[in-house]
Amino acid sequence: MENKKVYTFGNGKAEGNSEMKNLLGGKGANLAEMNLIGVPVPPGFTITTEVCTDYYTYGQEKVKEMLTKDVNAAIHNIEKLTGTKFNDAENPLLLSVRSGARASMPGMMDTILNLGLNDEIVEGLSKKTNNPKFAWDSYRRFIQMYGDVVMEMKPINKEDHDPFEEILDQVKEEKGIKLDSEFTVEDLKDIVGRFKKIVRERTGKDFPTDGYDQLWGGIFAVFGSWMNERAILYRQMEKIPDSWGTAVNIQAMVFGNMGSNSATGVCFSRNAATGENLFNGEYLVDAQGEDVVAGIRTPQEITLEGSRRWAKLAGVSEKDRAAKFPSLEEVMPIVYKELDDIQFKLEDHYRDMQDMEFTIQNGKLWILQTRNGKRTGAAMVKIAMDLLEEGKIDEKAALKRVDPIKLDELLHPVFDNNSLKTAKVIAKGLPASPGAATGQVVFFPDDAEKWHNDGKKIVLVRQETSPEDLAGMAVAEGILTVRGGMTSHAAVVARGMGKCCVSGVGEIKVNYKNRSFEVDGKTYKEGDFISLNGTNGEVYDGKVETKVAEMDNDFTLLMDLAEKYTRLYVRTNADTPRDAAIARKFGAKGIGLCRTEHMFFEGNKIKAMREMILAENSEDRKKALAKILPYQKEDFKGIFTAMAGLPVTVRLLDPPLHEFVPHDEKGQKEMADQLGVSVEKIKQRVDALQEFNPMLGHRGCRLGNTYQEITEMQTRAILSAAVELKKEGVEVFPEIMVPLVGISHEFEMQEKIIRDTAEKVFHEEGMRVDYKVGTMIEIPRATLTAHKIAKTAEFFSFGTNDLTQLTFGYSRDDIGSFLPTYLRKKILKVDPFMTIDQNGVGQLVRLGVQNGRMEKPDLKCGICGEHGGDPESVKFFHRVGLNYVSCSPFRVPIARLAAAQAAIEDK
Numbered sequence: 001m002e003n004k005k006v007y008t009f010g011n012g013k014a015e016g017n018s019e020m021k022n023l024l025g026g027k028g029a030n031l032a033e034m035n036l037i038g039v040p041v042p043p044g045f046t047i048t049t050e051v052c053t054d055y056y057t058y059g060q061e062k063v064k065e066m067l068t069k070d071v072n073a074a075i076h077n078i079e080k081l082t083g084t085k086f087n088d089a090e091n092p093l094l095l096s097v098r099s100g101a102r103a104s105m106p107g108m109m110d111t112i113l114n115l116g117l118n119d120e121i122v123e124g125l126s127k128k129t130n131n132p133k134f135a136w137d138s139y140r141r142f143i144q145m146y147g148d149v150v151m152e153m154k155p156i157n158k159e160d161h162d163p164f165e166e167i168l169d170q171v172k173e174e175k176g177i178k179l180d181s182e183f184t185v186e187d188l189k190d191i192v193g194r195f196k197k198i199v200r201e202r203t204g205k206d207f208p209t210d211g212y213d214q215l216w217g218g219i220f221a222v223f224g225s226w227m228n229e230r231a232i233l234y235r236q237m238e239k240i241p242d243s244w245g246t247a248v249n250i251q252a253m254v255f256g257n258m259g260s261n262s263a264t265g266v267c268f269s270r271n272a273a274t275g276e277n278l279f280n281g282e283y284l285v286d287a288q289g290e291d292v293v294a295g296i297r298t299p300q301e302i303t304l305e306g307s308r309r310w311a312k313l314a315g316v317s318e319k320d321r322a323a324k325f326p327s328l329e330e331v332m333p334i335v336y337k338e339l340d341d342i343q344f345k346l347e348d349h350y351r352d353m354q355d356m357e358f359t360i361q362n363g364k365l366w367i368l369q370t371r372n373g374k375r376t377g378a379a380m381v382k383i384a385m386d387l388l389e390e391g392k393i394d395e396k397a398a399l400k401r402v403d404p405i406k407l408d409e410l411l412h413p414v415f416d417n418n419s420l421k422t423a424k425v426i427a428k429g430l431p432a433s434p435g436a437a438t439g440q441v442v443f444f445p446d447d448a449e450k451w452h453n454d455g456k457k458i459v460l461v462r463q464e465t466s467p468e469d470l471a472g473m474a475v476a477e478g479i480l481t482v483r484g485g486m487t488s489h490a491a492v493v494a495r496g497m498g499k500c501c502v503s504g505v506g507e508i509k510v511n512y513k514n515r516s517f518e519v520d521g522k523t524y525k526e527g528d529f530i531s532l533n534g535t536n537g538e539v540y541d542g543k544v545e546t547k548v549a550e551m552d553n554d555f556t557l558l559m560d561l562a563e564k565y566t567r568l569y570v571r572t573n574a575d576t577p578r579d580a581a582i583a584r585k586f587g588a589k590g591i592g593l594c595r596t597e598h599m600f601f602e603g604n605k606i607k608a609m610r611e612m613i614l615a616e617n618s619e620d621r622k623k624a625l626a627k628i629l630p631y632q633k634e635d636f637k638g639i640f641t642a643m644a645g646l647p648v649t650v651r652l653l654d655p656p657l658h659e660f661v662p663h664d665e666k667g668q669k670e671m672a673d674q675l676g677v678s679v680e681k682i683k684q685r686v687d688a689l690q691e692f693n694p695m696l697g698h699r700g701c702r703l704g705n706t707y708q709e710i711t712e713m714q715t716r717a718i719l720s721a722a723v724e725l726k727k728e729g730v731e732v733f734p735e736i737m738v739p740l741v742g743i744s745h746e747f748e749m750q751e752k753i754i755r756d757t758a759e760k761v762f763h764e765e766g767m768r769v770d771y772k773v774g775t776m777i778e779i780p781r782a783t784l785t786a787h788k789i790a791k792t793a794e795f796f797s798f799g800t801n802d803l804t805q806l807t808f809g810y811s812r813d814d815i816g817s818f819l820p821t822y823l824r825k826k827i828l829k830v831d832p833f834m835t836i837d838q839n840g841v842g843q844l845v846r847l848g849v850q851n852g853r854m855e856k857p858d859l860k861c862g863i864c865g866e867h868g869g870d871p872e873s874v875k876f877f878h879r880v881g882l883n884y885v886s887c888s889p890f891r892v893p894i895a896r897l898a899a900a901q902a903a904i905e906d907k
């Protein structure tokens with residue numbers, strides 16, 4: 001409570017500077033800095049973010065007591081600099097009160113303008129400016145804003161009207177006018193009277209007349225708005241801690257609504273949507289800030305070029321444009337020139353694209369705010385690469401400027417922003433796989449294929465998905481599942497396919513029988529259109545326009561730069577040649593995880609697989625497996641060829657066998673007919689395979705160690721494919737990976753089967769290939785005994801999906817039932833299946849690496865769980881010394897950038 005709480009600025013001097021964002025908030029720090037570099041800013045002061053914390057700890061009275069002396073002194077400083085007086089009718093000073101947190105939270109908190117007016121002061125202002133209409137218009141705006149923000153006159157719900165807007169409408173109707181600007185002074189006086197009356201009626205209090213009372217009300221309202229619902233939600237989305245608090249910025253008002261020589265606007269030093277290096281923005285003559293965003297009047301473009309481009313798009317002729325919507329460049333050329341110089345100066349100073357607010361009062365330009373502008377993923381990449389080329393930033397800074405997650409926008413279809421504005425959200429789930437999808441609802445994978453073949457775009461809606469649904473998923477624009485988390489089958493597969501997926505949408509009730517789902521009382525039938533936003537988890541009613549993302553030269557430049565700085569390299573999780581090829585295009589250095597199970601579902605493979613499952617003994621199993629062998633071999637040839645010259649880690653069969661058999665009667669009947677056995681027999685086998693928690697049961701190396709024929713067949717398929725390709729001159733580096741090892745002996749048994757089979761294959765083929773045998777580390781016990789496993793294992797790949805499941809004891813597929821509550825109650829900060837839990841699961845990874853390298857100092861260690869594509873997790877894996885991460889193809893560029901950033905941050 002002892003620290004300095006109020007920092008003043010004005011007239012080229014400031015107590016703060018841009019380094020002090022934590023204390024002064026982004027806006028306050030930049031207001032100070034602008035003063036220091038000679039940019040015209042209305043004088044004022046900033047109350048620090050620490051006071052916000054005090055406000056929530058000690059309450060209003062105490063904070064007022066602590067601050068009064070400093071605030072009064074700071075007000076006197078403004079009075080001195082402006083030659084005006086606060087709370088004075090002769091020569092009034094009016095104030096603006098604005099929030100400003102460390103990280104920008106646009107529009108989330110409250111602002112009050114024109115503070116300091118009452119019935120006498122408005123007359124004083126009117127006389128001083130000789131502009132009664134301006135004075136009374138400012139007064140009615142002040143009551144309206146202060147009433148809404150401080151006195152809580154805002155509409156209570158959607159049906160409730162804003163009482164102030166209602167009065168404005170009434171007066172307009174009585175006077176037969178349409179626009180606010182048509183009000184006369186008498187109208188405005190009448191409105192002010194009515195406003196004050198409704199405040200009294202609604203709140204039981206009179207509108208405060210003392211300037212200092214108004215000021216404290218405003219300061220506390222801004223602190224209070226830190227905890228309003230939308231600010232809390234925004235912080236959750238942007239991962240901004242609640243503890244940061246907001247600063248309050250109080251400044252002398254400058255007025256853009258003093259007539260035709262005044263204006264207000266917003267501008268950007270580059271284009272925030274495309275990144276194009278072109279100054280742009282909008283303004284309105286004779287207006288205050290909120291008019292530009294309110295949408296009542298059409299804002300005009302700042303530059304002539306922007307204005308001409310706008311006119312072309314809007315279908316406005318050049319003559320009409322120049323007459324009705326001229327640019328600021330044309331209307332106020334001298335002020336425009338000054339603004340243009342300032343935007344250059346600010347961008348040069350901050351070395352980043354600036355988003356600025358300005359006001360012109362009677363021909364004098366004032367800058368009210370500057371900040372690094374928010375931008376799309378495409379703009380982010382282009383601006384970083386352009387600034388690098390212009391010599392404004394160096395390579396490391398350019399790499400750090402791009403948020404890896406934002407690269408998603410460049411790789412997937414995205415929604416058209418205008419269409420999104422009017423889209424109706426009907427439900428929300430987990431953003432399982434990014435991108436945008438619009439299509440007709442279907443519920444069954446075979447229907448998905450049929451509809452797709454008929455040329456329709458479809459969204460597959462499932463309770464959950466299983467490997468059987470793969471073909472249907474592959475043709476869908478997007479996938480929605482009611483159950484399942486970020487590592488559910490649907491999520492993992494969709495990410496692999498680069499397909500949009502929203503999972504765990506619990507609000508939706510699916511009725512497969514009626515081919516419909518219900519949400520919020522509305523029923524959607526098969527064929528109805530819905531849209532999915534895989535980037536934020538929203539589900540929309542009907543069609544929302546999408547556009548295709550494009551990769552360009554700047555993206556390539558960025559990736560080349562990432563390559564230059566990275567230590568951790570990136571592989572991909574890929575099960576098909578197509579996915580492997582995509583990942584390679586994105587710069588993957590091999591395959592870190594090829595899940596072989598996905599290969600068993602196509603065509604005849606599933607039939608042979610089911611024969612193997614039905615087999616009563618080893619001989620019969622071998623026979624069935626012999627049928628699968630040639631298919632597996634072909635699959636591996638395809639993948640090895642796509643990754644020629646690079647290592648490919650193939651994992652032996654992992655999932656429990658029940659995933660390969662049908663659970664419904666229809667499916668079982670089909671299987672019985674296909675294999676020529678009774679339905680009874682199928683049912684019996686399916687029942688026997690049933691497990692309570694299949695993820696803890698007969699899977700992973702437990703399969704290969706109980707049915708060693710499976711490991712033999714898969715090894716044979718992998719290595720004979722490798723030998724054949726070697727004979728054709730293709731370079732192959734197979735790595736055979738054993739899943740779910742918890743005991744070193746489990747690995748040793750598998751390794752022996754693999755090595756024996758390899759020798760047989762090499763002997764038969766008359767040629768050897770280099771290959772490695774390693775293991776997944778995904779069971780906590782394996783991390784603790786890693787030194788023993790490393791005696792024989794040639795590499796480790798951490799399976800952080802299972803490791804997270806087993807460390808937390810959370811079932812991977814059922815976390816959706818309690819995760820939202822856990823996040824809301826802050827028991828968990830983030831979904832641990834999405835971002836690695838550094839303090840728990842992450843420590844096991846660290847230990848596993850240390851233990852393994854104790855035995856083999858240069859043991860190659862990677863990670864192939866879903867965390868391999870999450871930037872924060874990638875940085876952690878860099879720090880614990882992994883050699884590589886492996887992630888789904890569309891995440892490869894994200895992981896590459898995050899890895900490069902980790903290397904830079906390391907130094």
Ligand code: PEP
Pocket residue numbers: 593595654778798799800801802803864865866
């Ligand atoms: C893991 O467990 O992290 C892993 C990569 O394997 P899967 O997701 O197939 O179990």
Ligand code: MG
Pocket residue numbers: 778799801802
């Ligand atoms: Mg696993």
